[in-house]
Amino acid sequence: MPLANACDTCIIGVLMSYITRRDGRYSYRRKFPKSVAAAVGRAEYRKALGTADRSEALRLARAVSVEFDRICEAVAGLPQSESTASGVPSQSAADVLSSLDAVVRSFTLDVVDRMSRPDWRTEVEWRKQALEAHAQGQMPPGVQIHPVTARAALRALGDILEGNLTQFYAPTPGEAVTAGTAGDTITEATFQTVLDDYCEGVGPSRVQKIRSLTRRVLVWPSTQSEQLDRVMLYCAERLEAGGKATSVHGDAAGLITVLRRVPGWQSATLPKVGAVARAVRSGGGMNVNQRDPIPLERMLNVHAEVKRQVPAHHATVVLLARYGLRPGELLQEGPEALGYRVDILGNRELVFKAALTGGKNAASRRDIPVHADDVELFKEVLGGLDLASDATPIQRDKRIRQRVQNVSRIFSRLLGHQEGLSLYSQRHTCADLLRAVGATTDEVGGILGHTPAGAKATSIYGGTQPLDKPRELLAKVREHIPD
Numbered sequence: 133m134p135l136a137n138a139c140d141t142c143i144i145g146v147l148m149s150y151i152t153r154r155d156g157r158y159s160y161r162r163k164f165p166k167s168v169a170a171a172v173g174r175a176e177y178r179k180a181l182g183t184a185d186r187s188e189a190l191r192l193a194r195a196v197s198v199e200f201d202r203i204c205e206a207v208a209g210l211p212q213s214e215s216t217a218s219g220v221p222s223q224s225a226a227d228v229l230s231s232l233d234a235v236v237r238s239f240t241l242d243v244v245d246r247m248s249r250p251d252w253r254t255e256v257e258w259r260k261q262a263l264e265a266h267a268q269g270q271m272p273p274g275v276q277i278h279p280v281t282a283r284a285a286l287r288a289l290g291d292i293l294e295g296n297l298t299q300f301y302a303p304t305p306g307e308a309v310t311a312g313t314a315g316d317t318i319t320e321a322t323f324q325t326v327l328d329d330y331c332e333g334v335g336p337s338r339v340q341k342i343r344s345l346t347r348r349v350l351v352w353p354s355t356q357s358e359q360l361d362r363v364m365l366y367c368a369e370r371l372e373a374g375g376k377a378t379s380v381h382g383d384a385a386g387l388i389t390v391l392r393r394v395p396g397w398q399s400a401t402l403p404k405v406g407a408v409a410r411a412v413r414s415g416g417g418m419n420v421n422q423r424d425p426i427p428l429e430r431m432l433n434v435h436a437e438v439k440r441q442v443p444a445h446h447a448t449v450v451l452l453a454r455y456g457l458r459p460g461e462l463l464q465e466g467p468e469a470l471g472y473r474v475d476i477l478g479n480r481e482l483v484f485k486a487a488l489t490g491g492k493n494a495a496s497r498r499d500i501p502v503h504a505d506d507v508e509l510f511k512e513v514l515g516g517l518d519l520a521s522d523a524t525p526i527q528r529d530k531r532i533r534q535r536v537q538n539v540s541r542i543f544s545r546l547l548g549h550q551e552g553l554s555l556y557s558q559r560h561t562c563a564d565l566l567r568a569v570g571a572t573t574d575e576v577g578g579i580l581g582h583t584p585a586g587a588k589a590t591s592i593y594g595g596t597q598p599l600d601k602p603r604e605l606l607a608k609v610r611e612h613i614p615d
Contacts, residue, residue, distance in 0.1 A: 381415030456562030
């Protein structure tokens with residue numbers, strides 16, 4: 133996970149954005165330029181820093197960055213002195229001055245945020261030393277920033293430590309943002325307001341992913357066309373490095389979704405022409421194996437192995453198969469999701485209130501009738517959430533992801549890691565079983581939570597309609613999936 137945020141990228145960011153942490157220890161990862169990658173035979177430079185201490189990792193990263201630059205220079209055939217003499221990357225005076233306010237604002241907000249941590253003094257001292265080196269032109273090639281920018285950040289750091297904080301303008305929640313056009317240059321401050329607004333409506337994991345993507349890919353100030361070029365360049369690099377088209381398309385779609393919220397950029401879209409564009413767009417289409425069900429006999433064998441090897445997860449895999457639930461739908465809920473429902477005719481029955489995962493439709497729940505013999509299984513699984521009532525959204529999201537990953541890893545291992553099949557594939561098996569016992573397309577969609585064509589909500593979301601038909605269909609499916 134990248135350790136730096138947007139201001140680090142502008143001020144001392146290049147170093148920090150190359151540091152990643154895995155299994156508690158830090159390493160340095162940095163992509164080679166295309167010409168260098170072709171010469172050395174690999175797309176990325178990696179080096180273990182051999183430490184679990186963040187401050188030590190940042191210090192070591194400086195020396196490693198110099199080593200990276202020397203490799204690039206050797207491949208390009210440039211002498212050391214020539215590269216060093218080139219100094220700061222080409223940047224016009226107008227560009228430097230126009231970005232100062234955004235840089236200082238980002239830097240100030242980041243430092244103030246980090247001062248809440250116990251070790252903030254060590255990091256602030258390191259930043260001060262780095263900025264002084266930038267201001268004097270002493271940083272290694274590929275890392276340095278403009279001396280004027282560095283000195284502005286140094287002054288901001290001094291003001292922060294003395295308590296003289298600059299008040300930055302930010303639109304109030306109800307205030308309209310000035311309209312713009314696709315050709316307008318947008319500042320980082322404007323985009324940050326747009327990004328914050330977007331993040332309020334999505335779940336914690338989505339927030340983390342989008343903020344990380346925007347830090348790595350987007351550069352401000354910028355126009356719409358410039359940002360789209362950066363998105364496509366990122367996609368090309370990901371594909372060239374062996375990334376899956378589906379994953380690259382997901383990243384690109386997330387970036388475009390946020391860029392469309394920028395005033396005047398509502399028409400932003402991925403290009404349709406070119407090899408990269410076609411490859412990225414192919415990731416958004418359906419693959420023939422994407423909805424493969426697990427053969428029934430094989431699925432039951434996996435259930436038996438789960439019961440024998442990891443009995444704690446047996447109830448989970450059985451319920452997911454019998455009711456066609458998404459793993460996150462079941463494992464995100466606590467005991468309160470199991471309750472009684474009274475339909476329009478006055479019939480009272482026990483149901484599982486399934487909610488869509490994430491922040492897209494947090495209020496949308498569909499009632500799924502629970503078989504009497506499955507009540508104890510539901511209580512066992514729902515009781516495993518084990519979250520305090522005052523848990524934060526981030527803590528809740530982390531716990532849910534942990535539960536899903538734990539079950540998914542075990543299921544995939546016992547399944548044999550076959551391409552296209554996973555814990556989620558039980559949902560497709562359930563769908564086929566529902567069709568086999570006589571369910572119509574709309575009835576299958578109603579149970580699984582799919583929206584029928586032309587409708588904005590499934591017939592099973594909300595309302596007090598009787599659930600006789602779903603109960604009958606699920607009971608027939610249950611006969612094919614015994615304990």
